[in-house]
Amino acid sequence: MSKQFDGWPHIIESQQFSREWLEKEFLPLTDEMKIVFENRGCEILRGMRMVSSFYQPSTRTSMSFAMAMDYLGGRVVHSSENAGDFSSAKKGESFRDAIKVINRYRPDVIVIRYNKDIGAKFAAEVSKVPIINAGDREPGQHPTQALLDWRTIFKRRGAIDGLKIAMVGDLIKGRTVRSLSYLLGKFNDVEIDYVSPPNTRMMDDVKEYLTRHSVKFNELTDLREVAPLVDVIYQTRAQTEEGTLLDMSAGYFIVDRTILDLMKKEAIIMHPLPRRDEITPEVDDDPRAVYLTEQIDSGLFTRMALLKMILAPHK
Amino acid sequence: MSKQFDGWPHIIESQQFSREWLEKEFLPLTDEMKIVFENRGCEILRGMRMVSSFYQPSTRTSMSFAMAMDYLGGRVVHSSENAGDFSSAKKGESFRDAIKVINRYRPDVIVIRYNKDIGAKFAAEVSKVPIINAGDREPGQHPTQALLDWRTIFKRRGAIDGLKIAMVGDLIKGRTVRSLSYLLGKFNDVEIDYVSPPNTRMMDDVKEYLTRHSVKFNELTDLREVAPLVDVIYQTRAQTEEGTLLDMSAGYFIVDRTILDLMKKEAIIMHPLPRRDEITPEVDDDPRAVYLTEQIDSGLFTRMALLKMILAPHK
Amino acid sequence: MSKQFDGWPHIIESQQFSREWLEKEFLPLTDEMKIVFENRGCEILRGMRMVSSFYQPSTRTSMSFAMAMDYLGGRVVHSSENAGDFSSAKKGESFRDAIKVINRYRPDVIVIRYNKDIGAKFAAEVSKVPIINAGDREPGQHPTQALLDWRTIFKRRGAIDGLKIAMVGDLIKGRTVRSLSYLLGKFNDVEIDYVSPPNTRMMDDVKEYLTRHSVKFNELTDLREVAPLVDVIYQTRAQTEEGTLLDMSAGYFIVDRTILDLMKKEAIIMHPLPRRDEITPEVDDDPRAVYLTEQIDSGLFTRMALLKMILAPHK
Numbered sequence: 001m002s003k004q005f006d007g008w009p010h011i012i013e014s015q016q017f018s019r020e021w022l023e024k025e026f027l028p029l030t031d032e033m034k035i036v037f038e039n040r041g042c043e044i045l046r047g048m049r050m051v052s053s054f055y056q057p058s059t060r061t062s063m064s065f066a067m068a069m070d071y072l073g074g075r076v077v078h079s080s081e082n083a084g085d086f087s088s089a090k091k092g093e094s095f096r097d098a099i100k101v102i103n104r105y106r107p108d109v110i111v112i113r114y115n116k117d118i119g120a121k122f123a124a125e126v127s128k129v130p131i132i133n134a135g136d137r138e139p140g141q142h143p144t145q146a147l148l149d150w151r152t153i154f155k156r157r158g159a160i161d162g163l164k165i166a167m168v169g170d171l172i173k174g175r176t177v178r179s180l181s182y183l184l185g186k187f188n189d190v191e192i193d194y195v196s197p198p199n200t201r202m203m204d205d206v207k208e209y210l211t212r213h214s215v216k217f218n219e220l221t222d223l224r225e226v227a228p229l230v231d232v233i234y235q236t237r238a239q240t241e242e243g244t245l246l247d248m249s250a251g252y253f254i255v256d257r258t259i260l261d262l263m264k265k266e267a268i269i270m271h272p273l274p275r276r277d278e279i280t281p282e283v284d285d286d287p288r289a290v291y292l293t294e295q296i297d298s299g300l301f302t303r304m305a306l307l308k309m310i311l312a313p314h315k
Numbered sequence: 316m317s318k319q320f321d322g323w324p325h326i327i328e329s330q331q332f333s334r335e336w337l338e339k340e341f342l343p344l345t346d347e348m349k350i351v352f353e354n355r356g357c358e359i360l361r362g363m364r365m366v367s368s369f370y371q372p373s374t375r376t377s378m379s380f381a382m383a384m385d386y387l388g389g390r391v392v393h394s395s396e397n398a399g400d401f402s403s404a405k406k407g408e409s410f411r412d413a414i415k416v417i418n419r420y421r422p423d424v425i426v427i428r429y430n431k432d433i434g435a436k437f438a439a440e441v442s443k444v445p446i447i448n449a450g451d452r453e454p455g456q457h458p459t460q461a462l463l464d465w466r467t468i469f470k471r472r473g474a475i476d477g478l479k480i481a482m483v484g485d486l487i488k489g490r491t492v493r494s495l496s497y498l499l500g501k502f503n504d505v506e507i508d509y510v511s512p513p514n515t516r517m518m519d520d521v522k523e524y525l526t527r528h529s530v531k532f533n534e535l536t537d538l539r540e541v542a543p544l545v546d547v548i549y550q551t552r553a554q555t556e557e558g559t560l561l562d563m564s565a566g567y568f569i570v571d572r573t574i575l576d577l578m579k580k581e582a583i584i585m586h587p588l589p590r591r592d593e594i595t596p597e598v599d600d601d602p603r604a605v606y607l608t609e610q611i612d613s614g615l616f617t618r619m620a621l622l623k624m625i626l627a628p629h630k
Numbered sequence: 631m632s633k634q635f636d637g638w639p640h641i642i643e644s645q646q647f648s649r650e651w652l653e654k655e656f657l658p659l660t661d662e663m664k665i666v667f668e669n670r671g672c673e674i675l676r677g678m679r680m681v682s683s684f685y686q687p688s689t690r691t692s693m694s695f696a697m698a699m700d701y702l703g704g705r706v707v708h709s710s711e712n713a714g715d716f717s718s719a720k721k722g723e724s725f726r727d728a729i730k731v732i733n734r735y736r737p738d739v740i741v742i743r744y745n746k747d748i749g750a751k752f753a754a755e756v757s758k759v760p761i762i763n764a765g766d767r768e769p770g771q772h773p774t775q776a777l778l779d780w781r782t783i784f785k786r787r788g789a790i791d792g793l794k795i796a797m798v799g800d801l802i803k804g805r806t807v808r809s810l811s812y813l814l815g816k817f818n819d820v821e822i823d824y825v826s827p828p829n830t831r832m833m834d835d836v837k838e839y840l841t842r843h844s845v846k847f848n849e850l851t852d853l854r855e856v857a858p859l860v861d862v863i864y865q866t867r868a869q870t871e872e873g874t875l876l877d878m879s880a881g882y883f884i885v886d887r888t889i890l891d892l893m894k895k896e897a898i899i900m901h902p903l904p905r906r907d908e909i910t911p912e913v914d915d916d917p918r919a920v921y922l923t924e925q926i927d928s929g930l931f932t933r934m935a936l937l938k939m940i941l942a943p944h945k
Binding site: 352355356372374375377378379381382385396397588589590591607608611612615 | 677679681683705707708710712713724727728730731732734735736737
């Protein structure tokens with residue numbers, strides 16, 4: 001099996017993927033997967049076993065992985081959305097034990113969402129079985145989300161180079177916008193507008209990475225300022241899983257009729273879901289909204305492509 | 316695919332089913348399903364995919380659906396008993412998003428138990444994939460329970476016309492007695508005795524429906540009064556999921572030895588389970604008790620029949 | 631189907647298994663299962679259905695059973711790690727109802743972890759379908775753990791007779807050390823050292839059983855005293871599921887470098903997992919440590935063997 005990307009065969013963070021891989025390997029494979037899906041599935045992963053261990057429930061993401069495995073003919077032998085235990089062990093220690101235990105059963109792939117630190121990275125360190133990161137605890141990364149987001153943009157706009165992208169909301173915790181930023185840093189003439197209250201701005205690790213890769217970025221507090229200029233608005237949750245609310249009085253962060261009227265005709269509106277009140281329902285039927293349609297489809301094709309690539313590279 | 320009942324292909328509430336459909340379509344199909352079950356399964360749903368999303372855990376109901384799918388050769392690709400998120404969104408909004416997302420994966424059927432409002436109805440409004448309501452939040456409906464209850468009565472008594480039925484307990488919240496009442500309203504000379512404390516009486520929507528369909532009903536507080544007269548005692552939980560206790564001092568609501576001694580020999584005792592203290596263990600082995608036997612069997616055959624009808628109507 | 635052990639076909643507690651069965655039936659079958667595993671599975675349980683109902687979550691144990699079923703070609707039709715309801719019913723009553731309900735669906739085997747009393751025993755009383763106890767509430771038993779522990783020791787040491795075994799930690803609640811003690815009582819010249827604070831000593835039922843079977847045992851508070859003498863150190867959790875901490879000041883109960891240096895070269899270190907701080911990470915790579923390797927493997931082969939024995943005895 002040839003090494004396809006850094007860290008192969010584990011999928012841990014966006015930095016692993018090169019521009020060449022994204023465009024030459026990943027994208028064509030997702031298009032193949034779309035055909036498999038439209039044919040109602042295939043059998044190339046027949047007999048293969050996935051274990052899915054979520055320490056933090058996420059019905060949406062675990063369903064997407066289960067569907068991807070199923071459409072390829074594989075099966076989820078064990079799935080937990082409540083994998084944690086009441087551990088008082090040293091940080092990550094009992095998690096590493098869990099990964100070692102799962103390894104003994106020799107599944108073909110392990111899908112992990114850990115609720116502390118950068119669990120997937122810890123897992124990859126001790127696992128011979130391929131690990132797929134289904135979302136770190138925030139802040140952290142969510143690389144399969146970044147890949148599906150990247151594909152969604154690429155399929156609509158035909159290219160990433162030269163795009164201007166607004167990322168909106170709770171950026172300090174947002175693993176999806178963190179992972180997507182790392183991915184966009186690999187392209188030319190990309191410009192990112194980070195729109196958030198001052199206290200939830202994007203963290204320095206990402207901004208330093210962008211500076212190193214010559215990606216221009218701005219930080220502002222009013223989405224109306226950039227809505228007419230951007231090609232993509234990537235909205236995130238206004239309320240974090242920890243329950244803190246975005247300080248709405250610090251600017252303008254809602255995607256609503258006002259923003260729709262300002263936006264370019266060919267721009268798109270994205271969201272990782274679940275959506276709260278940060279995109280109003282009137283936006284849903286606008287042709288620029290892709291969060292309930294193309295992002296979901298790309299999510300399925302992305303996960304199918306990764307599974308195919310890792311588990312059956314020569315089929 | 317021909318339309319078999321109102322609202323086809325979604326199964327949302329008891330009002331959808333006509334007397335003709337119940338007797339001519341549904342009942343014979345459940346008998347076929349019994350034979351499939353006794354043969355240890357078949358393959359007519361081979362390759363078909365169920366998604367089961369419960370926002371309120373119910374091991375019993377989700378197991379019944381999973382078994383039904385399995386005995387027909389289909390599979391549950393994803394099942395969650397904890398599908399809810401900590402949403403602050405407008406009522407039902409994020410739930411509608413979830414249904415739209417699941418639709419993108421193109422499963423063949425979606426089984427839903429929602430924890431707020433009449434979720435299955437909301438789901439059906441936005442879903443192209445058939446929705447089966449596995450129980451609304453109380454009050455609300457539980458149509459597959461009503462169908463299995465109806466079948467249980469029919470198989471034991473040979474007819475519904477002319478029966479006298481007591482429904483006992485927390486009627487104000489009881490989705491099972493609500494759904495069954497709607498179904499019984501389609502038959503002739505049925506009479507219902509609602510036995511409950513004054514503060515948990517059957518709600519007006521059901522009583523108005525019965526009046527409109529000329530179904531006689533009475534409201535009383537002592538099961539002993541009607542126990543000698545009824546053909547069916549349908550007992551419900553004495554403690555609601557919200558934890559409020561039935562006011563036992565307001566009358567007589569327990570099915571026990573006293574009630575057994577009063578009942579007709581050919582009458583039956585039903586309960587939707589889980590049972591608490593409202594039926595005493597001494598009742599379990601009485602031949603009139605069907606809650607741990609025929610109701611469970613009918614539940615499996617009912618769900619198998621619905622799945623067969625919706626997913627493989629011409630096989 | 632011939633009766634293979636007491637209580638056949640249910641697996642409830644360690645007392646069921648005779649020395650002869652362990653050595654002549656069980657052990658060779660686990661070795662066969664190891665070959666099946668290395669061949670990536672077989673189909674002898676094709677078409678067979680497991681129901682797995684856990685009233686107390688245990689990702690580790692439920693995964694081991696799911697994997698065992700899968701490697702034999704069977705399937706888990708329904709699995710719940712949250713099977714309990716908010717019942718106020720009499721002790722065990724609604725649980726017995728649940729087992730009766732599951733029986734109506736005619737699965738081939740039911741795996742149970744109950745959170746009150748000795749649930750598996752209750753279940754076996756009312757179940758025609760084979761019940762496998764996946765762990766009682768503590769104190770209680772965990773017979774499949776005892777079998778895998780027994781196999782692990784046997785495979786390393788070649789015999790059980792004559793061994794000296796230290797069991798360490800919270801012995802009063804430890805179902806694993808309780809079940810293993812019952813099993814060891816069937817062998818000759820075994821000696822057990824129970825190492826625990828005075829307030830968490832092994833309970834009398836086990837000690838009386840050992841006395842009756844002429845097994846020598848000692849109770850002490852310092853693992854260092856016996857570490858140089860024993861063939862096995864069986865460590866247990868320093869913190870119970872109820873959250874109480876072992877009184878560490880009452881003696882020496884940690885397996886660390888100090889203990890490693892004292893131990894015999896051919897001794898082994900066991901733990902039922904999850905591990906907390908009671909075995910330090912420096913122990914993990916010592917060749918005497920088997921808790922992340924051989925115990926896990928034996929767990930899989932043990933559960934496969936039991937399933938094969940009960941569900942397909944003549945294949």
